[in-house]
Amino acid sequence: MTAEYFSRSDRILVTGSSGFIGTKVVEILLEYGFSNLRCFVRPSSQLARLQKTIARFDNRSNVELVAGDLLSRNDCQKATEGISLIYHLAAGIEKSFAGAFMNSALATRNLLNAFLERGQPKRFVNVSSFAVYSNLSLKRGALLDETSPLEDASQERFDAYGFGKLKQEELVRQYGSGRGVPYVIVRPGAVFGPGKRELSGRIGINTFGFFIHLGGSNQLPLTFVDNCAEAIILAGLKPGVDGETFNIVDDDLITSKQLLTAYKSVAGPFFSIRVPYPVAYGFSWAWEKYSHWSKGQLPPVFNRRRCSAEWKGSRFSNEKIRQQLGWRPRVPMTQAMAHFLAQFESNRG
């Protein structure tokens, strides 16, 4: 698994390492034998899951936990000292645009600067999101892949997270072309697995006190957390893919309706109402127009861009990542779903 350009003695930094995907990245790196690891966490992070994961491995003596804030240049320098490969998973889950920008783009800029100053940069793996895509101009059911258009009006879409991720990607590309940082961008779809109980917003919303099922028979861009983590790791290790972008979705994708039915069967029945896409689109259009007319008396939480991105329905492909990184989902979809649903078993009476 070791790449030619990368040796096991090289030190790896994983930011966001105590998170849902980050912990799994650390676990699989240790599994692969990459034990020269520095795990960067926020001072306020819950570390129990990460510590438990690390404790399972005999080769953990070189695993270091460093607490800090990526908005602090000093902390970034401490984090990147002697580092050759960075898996940058830390994300700015902020509702405000300024907060999302700060925790995504500024944090990444600080990390990249520190990487250039204190590290021995071999690769920077930037973990982005499907939230950067816009399918407003795509037809229903069209293929959404790495060549699809990116969102160009995050403010209109009212999506601070997507805005932060877009700006983060822009910065990474700038550092790649302008300052020679070798980078790879990965965009995971909807990551699921044990430890994450929420349903993806692509299935529906709970906003009005009951579940509105908006996804219908749309295919979901699911990726099981183990599969996603492994894809991220390969993006750091595979030689010859600098500057590339990869979407991460699993094989045998299921539909929104299939997932909701399976979820209800284990989590217990609850009332949900199916709203067809044209109705959702019309509602979003009306809401957006009212929001604009009233100068934001109702914020544009529903709008055409968001509606398209989440509920229009697209097809997804993992062709590029399979071909260029040689990635194959290690957990098949049926097994992945079983792991995901098992966490709700105790809910059954």
Place this chain on the structure above:
Amino acid sequence: MSSFWKKGLSTINSQLLASRNLRLALIGCGKIADQHLHAIHRIANCEVVAVCDRELLMAKQLAERFGIPESFSAVEEMLGLVKPDVVHITTPPQSHYLVGKQCLEAGSHVYLEKPFTITAPEAESLVEMADRRNLKLAAGHNLQFTPEMIEMRRLVKSGFLGGKPIHLESFFSYDLGDETYARALLGNRNHWVRQLPGQLLHNLLSHGIAKLAEFLDDDLTEIEVFADQSPLLRELGEQEIVDELRALIRDKAGTSAFYCFSTQIKGLNELRAHGPSGSIVVDHSSGSLIRKPNRSYKSYLTYFIPPLVSAREHFRNAGMNIINFGRRKLYQDFGMKELIERFYNSIRSNNPPPIPYREILLTARIMEEIFDRIYPERIQKSEITGSRSEVRPATGGFAVANASDRAALARRYSGQ
């Protein structure tokens, strides 16, 4: 000249003044900056021409999202090149005094987010400086201008309370369950909120205190303070931050005021004003104002009539809110837009600013007195006067030392 022509000329003159285009700039492009820009977007005849942040990328992202032509990372450069009429300062409070001073020196009117400054002497200095230069200041006490607060002010003026309030109560609750904020604050010892002398309270107290300052005299005779940690903070192992506060304040004229800040109580944001002939309850959470005339009823009617009167009040509020929604006036930041618009109008017409300086200074003084009791070890070095060691609690409760000196300064601005 006949009164008809005088009236006509005066109307034309005010229309011309009101239509004067103001060129605005904003310093500090963090979360609150978006709120300012959204509020400004609703106001006619003004244009944001530049934004500035020590972190240029922050300024650029804001400029890009709001279509603002210029972004800067240096205040001096921006003020020199853009020469804005008004500057909104939305930086962390530690920089308010120095940045505010810079803007006044450059000839701009200044809107400062709350808390106005770190210390009372800094607030006094800014007010004096603005006065000397014939410029205007506003403090970001935007809750003072919600529809219900405007209505409350009208009622008080019309004599509903039957005179000066005898007792006031201000409640402000803050939900630390907002995980993003709590996590960032508790997890980062360098967070700017933690660096404030009054820490979390310093950032959140001013709205509730400003409501009391509006009705209290400048001569305060007593401040009693009780402060504690909520069980949540204790459980999280927080050592420094205090998030429960009760304060009892009394002025020389005998008006008493109670202030309650809590992170345990949810959704409580009220002002209660009690006068000789009636009481008013302003509830920000529901955008309501309840009038309670002091009236007694005979026999069992006292159990029937007052609840019905209260019910009528609640229906009236619901009706008004529905009408305001239809008129596009029920948006979240109405208070901010109203305050900003009134501030701009005061600049155009050279009238007194919407928040009298007396109230800004009194709010700063009360806050300083409170923090001095909670965090005596965090005595502040003011940017302008060195230590504030002259302010010390006296014996017998917490009489405010040298209150008369401060009050003398505040009285200068009480006519506004």
